[in-house]
Each structure stands twice: as C-alpha cells, then as structure tokens.
Amino acid sequence: TPVWMAERLRRGGIRPVSLLVDVTQYVMLELGQPMHAFDRDLLTGPVGVRRARAGEALTLLDGREVALDPEFLLIADADRPVALAGVMGGFDTRVTDTTRDVFLEAAHFAPPAIIGRGRRLGLYTDAGHRFERGVDPELPRQAIEYATRLILDLAGGAPGPVVEAVLPEHLPQPQPIRLRRGRLARVLGLAIADVEVERILRALGLAVEPIESGWQVTPPARRFDLALEEDLVEEIARIHGYDAIPATLPGGATVLHAPSETRVDEADVRRQLAARDLLEAVNYAFVDAALLAQWQADGGAVPLANPLSAELAVMRTRLLPGLVAALGRNVARQQARVRLFEVGNVFARPADAGDAPVETLRVAAVACGAASPEQWGEPARPVGFHDLKGDLESLAALSGARLEFRRSQAPWGHPGRSADVYRDDMHLGWIGQLHPRLQQALGLDLDVVGFELDLEPLLVRPVPKAQPLSRYPSVRRDLAFVVAEDVPWAALRASVQAVAGAYLRDLVLFDRYVGKGVETGCKSLAMGLILQDETRTLTDRDVDAVVAEVLAALQREHAAVIRG
Structure with missing residues (x-):
C-alpha cells in the first residue's frame, strides 16, 4: 500500500x-x-x-x-x-x-x-x-x-x-416533496425570493418544479436525508446563510393558572420532602428482572421488546428497588448518611387488565445512617421507622390526609418494623425497615428504612374551611394502661375516637414502657386526651363521663388494664 x-x-x-x-x-x-x-x-x-x-x-x-x-x-x-x-x-x-x-x-x-x-x-x-x-x-x-x-x-x-x-x-425511488412558500417563510422568519430558492435547490442537484403554493422538489437517490418539507427548509437556510436570518425573540402571552384548592401540586410534594432533608433521585424506569425477583416484586412486570441491556430489561413495578440500589451505590462511595426520595411512574400488567400495562404515579423515600447530621448538641442515633413516618406524615399534611398504619406482611419488610399505609381504608403503600435477608442479599451493611405509596390519593384534599377558635377552655386528662404487646396503637386510637365523640380535639401518645413492673408480653402506654366543647365549658362531670367511656372501651375491646 x-x-x-x-x-x-x-x-x-x-x-x-x-x-x-x-x-x-x-x-x-x-x-x-x-x-x-x-x-x-x-x-x-x-x-x-x-x-x-x-x-x-x-x-x-x-x-x-x-x-x-x-x-x-x-x-x-x-x-x-x-x-x-x-x-x-x-x-x-x-x-x-x-x-x-x-x-x-x-x-x-x-x-x-x-x-x-x-x-x-x-x-x-x-x-x-x-x-x-x-x-x-x-x-x-x-x-x-x-x-x-x-x-x-x-x-x-x-x-x-x-x-x-x-x-x-x-431500487429506492426518490419521492417528490412539496415545499410551500408560506411554510418556508414561517419557519425561517423571513421571505426569500422565488428565484433564490430555485437557484439554491438546483445547485444542490435537486429537480425543481414550480407549483401554485410553492415548489415540487425531487431529491437525487443519494440524498437519503431529504424526506420532509423541513429538510428542504434546512438546506435553503444553510446555503442562504444562517447569518442572514434575523434574530427574533419568541413572543407570547403568559397565562397564569390559579392554584387548585382541591389538589396538591407535585412540585409541593418535592419541595416538602426536600425540606425534610431528603435529596431527589431520578432513576431509570427500566430495571433488572433479577432485582425485582429479589424483592418479590416481579409480578405483572412488563418486559421490553428491545432492551438497552440485560440489566434494563423490564419496566419497574416499584420505585423502592431502584431507589435502594442508588442508596447502595452512595454507601459504597463512603457516604455513611444517605436520604433519597423519588417521584415517578411504575408500570405493571394486572391479571384483570388483559395486555394493557397500568401506569401509576408513586412517591418513595429511603434513608440509612444517622438520623440527623453530626453535631455536638444532640447524641447520634441511627435513623429509624418513626423518622420516616414523620416525613410521611408531613407529606400527608399537605392535603390534610389522616393516615392509618396497619401491620404489614410485605415480603421485603422487617416482620416487626413495617406497616401498610391506609387513607380512609384505601391501601396506599408500605413503610418500614427492609428485611435483614433482603439487606444482606443487596450487600447493605446498614439498616435501611423507607416508604413507597401511590401519590394520586395523597394529592386530593378537601376545600379548606375556616373555623373560629373556641371561646371555651380545653381540658386534658392523661391515662396510663397496660395492653398486650401485639395490640397496635392505631386500633387503640380508633376505639378512643369512636367513644369520645365530638368532645375529642386531640389524642397524644406520649409514653411507651416495657420492663420492670410490666408483665412479659405486655406494654404500658400513656396517652393524653384533649377535650373541648364549642358551645360551653366542660365540667368535671362531663370529662369524667368521657374518660369512663374511653376506659370501658379499652378494657372491653383490647383487654386494657389501668395502671395504678
């Protein structure tokens, strides 16, 4: 050569x-x-x-x-x-x-x-x-x-x-393209003389035939890139000179939309979670089928016909697998405290939906490491279930939603540290700590807590109604009682709310004790009842009657024993 x-x-x-x-x-x-x-x-x-x-x-x-x-x-x-x-x-x-x-x-x-x-x-x-x-x-x-x-x-x-x-x-036959005079002027923002347009096109080796609205242009066989009217406009602009096209800024009227009183904006959700010291992550909607199988979340997974790689072969059915994987990558790079959230769609094919996948908007968050940044004024402690529960409840407060937490059987959740989340008996999702076996399989040495919920039900809120503050004082009574260890606080709260009626303004759980003086398999709880009437001052007799009904309901429904 x-x-x-x-x-x-x-x-x-x-x-x-x-x-x-x-x-x-x-x-x-x-x-x-x-x-x-x-x-x-x-x-x-x-x-x-x-x-x-x-x-x-x-x-x-x-x-x-x-x-x-x-x-x-x-x-x-x-x-x-x-x-x-x-x-x-x-x-x-x-x-x-x-x-x-x-x-x-x-x-x-x-x-x-x-x-x-x-x-x-x-x-x-x-x-x-x-x-x-x-x-x-x-x-x-x-x-x-x-x-x-x-x-x-x-x-x-x-x-x-x-x-x-x-x-x-x-052999491929060149197809004629119609170039409209008005379209050319609208796209370029200036009018070019017909003679100049025809000169440019013919100089490029294109056959040009004038028609009423513009030109019929047939490209040679070698010009595979010329198939649309816009392709011809680009060629004319290139030869005519981009410097000859005036720089005109786009204009238009700005329309302001009033915020909806009955719906929380997704941007507010992101801002709220960011304010709670969480960083937003944006993951691929494609995941590894083996990862979903590890989570036992591969039911209804939608495979891709032409995946980018084997690691991105199916659409995600949940946000948590990808979010925990992102957390793991950060931990592997010496980030001991990681707090992430994601708002995105998941895709699944329910058994009763035929071949049509269902797309659902969800929100998820994960955390590991210390509950708060290292500082001298507060002792360090690991992040736990109740830290994420507080983040979730602050999110629900945007729409005024009252969430209920029930014991969860999710296979990826810790048996004693996870719960299913409900709003008005509608199942929204899951919150808790990951199962130790799953954490080990994912190569995570730190305990990881997180939640994932359907977001749409959390975005709906009732129209706010202003109410005057009561002119009459409230009364607080504290009760301490012993119940079985497996009785959830949500069940106790529901019983109290059912019998306290309109007098109950708030219910606060302020103490939990297990140890000396409490029978094995039981726990001691202390709660405060805040009672108030809108029309009069409550008397001791009124308050005593409500407290007696509450105690009777707790004893009857949960075998609670009042502590002396």
Whole structure:
C-alpha cells in the first residue's frame, strides 16, 4: 500500500492491512460505497446473493464462526456462503499477499435487510453502519470501476469483465416533496425570493418544479436525508446563510393558572420532602428482572421488546428497588448518611387488565445512617421507622390526609418494623425497615428504612374551611394502661375516637414502657386526651363521663388494664 493511501486511511480512522483490502476501504471512504475483495481462486462457480439456510454457519474475517438463520443475507458461491452481506466478509475466501486473481463485489442493500444483523452477532463494522443508514444505489458500478483502476495503477494486471445485475423496480425511488412558500417563510422568519430558492435547490442537484403554493422538489437517490418539507427548509437556510436570518425573540402571552384548592401540586410534594432533608433521585424506569425477583416484586412486570441491556430489561413495578440500589451505590462511595426520595411512574400488567400495562404515579423515600447530621448538641442515633413516618406524615399534611398504619406482611419488610399505609381504608403503600435477608442479599451493611405509596390519593384534599377558635377552655386528662404487646396503637386510637365523640380535639401518645413492673408480653402506654366543647365549658362531670367511656372501651375491646 502506498504511503499516501495508508496515511489517508489512518486519518479516516482505518488501519491499513494490505493493498487489496486497503483499496476497498479507500474507495468506501471516498465514495461512501462499501465493497469486498475475494480471492477468485478460492471461489467455486458463480457468486450470488441469497438468504441463509437454517443451521448454516460462516467463519468471518475475524476468525469467529457464527450460526446463521434465514434472517441473514449472504454472498455465496456454488458451494457455500463466502460473506455476510453488508456486514463482513468470510475468512476462507479472503485476499492475502499470495492472491493473484481478485474478485471485487459491490452491491446495494436496502437498510431493512441489514439493520440489526451485525448487532445480533456483536459485530460493528463500517459497512454495516453505512448500509443500515442507506447508500446511494447508483454507486456500486462506479466503486467497482474506481477500485479496478487503483489496483491496476498500483499493482498492475489485466481487468476482467464487470457483471452487473440490476432490478430497477426494487431500487429506492426518490419521492417528490412539496415545499410551500408560506411554510418556508414561517419557519425561517423571513421571505426569500422565488428565484433564490430555485437557484439554491438546483445547485444542490435537486429537480425543481414550480407549483401554485410553492415548489415540487425531487431529491437525487443519494440524498437519503431529504424526506420532509423541513429538510428542504434546512438546506435553503444553510446555503442562504444562517447569518442572514434575523434574530427574533419568541413572543407570547403568559397565562397564569390559579392554584387548585382541591389538589396538591407535585412540585409541593418535592419541595416538602426536600425540606425534610431528603435529596431527589431520578432513576431509570427500566430495571433488572433479577432485582425485582429479589424483592418479590416481579409480578405483572412488563418486559421490553428491545432492551438497552440485560440489566434494563423490564419496566419497574416499584420505585423502592431502584431507589435502594442508588442508596447502595452512595454507601459504597463512603457516604455513611444517605436520604433519597423519588417521584415517578411504575408500570405493571394486572391479571384483570388483559395486555394493557397500568401506569401509576408513586412517591418513595429511603434513608440509612444517622438520623440527623453530626453535631455536638444532640447524641447520634441511627435513623429509624418513626423518622420516616414523620416525613410521611408531613407529606400527608399537605392535603390534610389522616393516615392509618396497619401491620404489614410485605415480603421485603422487617416482620416487626413495617406497616401498610391506609387513607380512609384505601391501601396506599408500605413503610418500614427492609428485611435483614433482603439487606444482606443487596450487600447493605446498614439498616435501611423507607416508604413507597401511590401519590394520586395523597394529592386530593378537601376545600379548606375556616373555623373560629373556641371561646371555651380545653381540658386534658392523661391515662396510663397496660395492653398486650401485639395490640397496635392505631386500633387503640380508633376505639378512643369512636367513644369520645365530638368532645375529642386531640389524642397524644406520649409514653411507651416495657420492663420492670410490666408483665412479659405486655406494654404500658400513656396517652393524653384533649377535650373541648364549642358551645360551653366542660365540667368535671362531663370529662369524667368521657374518660369512663374511653376506659370501658379499652378494657372491653383490647383487654386494657389501668395502671395504678
């Protein structure tokens, strides 16, 4: 290979190999037409193009043997395949330094016949890249003649006949494009004279026919990039000069929308969680199917038809797996305290929804490490269930929602430190600590707490109603009692609210004790009842009656025992 050709190939990003190979590569760089050189002495009979047969194999130029199927297009001689059409040549018929007779092949392959074939085999070649995007169908003969001339000039020899097979009805035919005069002026922001438009288009080798509304433009076969009216507008702007187009700032009226009284804005949700010392994360909606299986959350998962990779093969059914994975990456990079949240959609195919996936807007948060940043005024403690519960309740306060927490059976949750979340008996999601086995499987050494809920029900709020403050004083009574360890506070609170009626303004749990003086398997709770009437001052008799009803309900429904 002469120095000038080798240097041009290197500058084009191609490594010189040998004269015959370099000539075909050089022609491809100059004309844009991929081609291949075979050793004619190694070919048997006529050479043609056909589909691969099931079970057929081919050894490629890189030495790899690949299994083929009828989806692949082949260059074949009378006995065997000799090249993978539009992608790579075969090893057995390659040209070498001892080659005396050369067989040159150049063809036009339609993009649908080549797209994805190389990717299936892990092959990425210049030829495949060009054919997938389209090559001028008029180039093959020109490329053959140019390559022949270069070989004769550089290596000598005698040319053989050029055999050409053309089926014009199967070649891509340029489609005319209508360019409207008004559309051109509207997109560019200026009017260009008809004479100038026609001059530019004809100078680019386009056939131009004036019509009433503008022009009918037919691009040459080599201009695959010209398919739309906007493509022609871009060409005219490029040749006319971008500097000749006036810089006009866009204008328009700004419409202000009044905030809704009955709906919380998603931006408020993000601001609230950020104010609670959480950082927003934005994860892919695609996840690894194996990750969902670890969480036992792969039911109804929607697989992707053409995933970017095996690790992004299905749509996420929950936010927590991806969010915990992001937390783990931060912990692995020496971030001991991590607090993240995400607002996004999840996708699942319920059993009763046929083939249609259902998209649901959710909010999730995770945390690990210290409950608060390190500082001298407060002793350090690990973040726990109630820290995230406080974050969640602050979020619910935006819509005035009262949440109820019930014991959860979620497989990814810690058996004694997780709960299902409800609003008005509607199940919203889950909150708690991850199961130790799941944390171990995910490689997490720190305890991780989090929550995930459907967001839409939390965005709905009643219209606020102003109420005057009561003119009458409130009364507080504190009660301490012992109940079984497995009785949840939510059940006790519901019993108190049911019997206290309209007098109850607030109910506060201010103490929990387990230890000396309390029977094993039980716990001592202390709560404060704040009572008030809107129309009069409550008497001791009124308050005593309410307290007596509360105690009776707790004893009757939960076997509570009043502490002396």
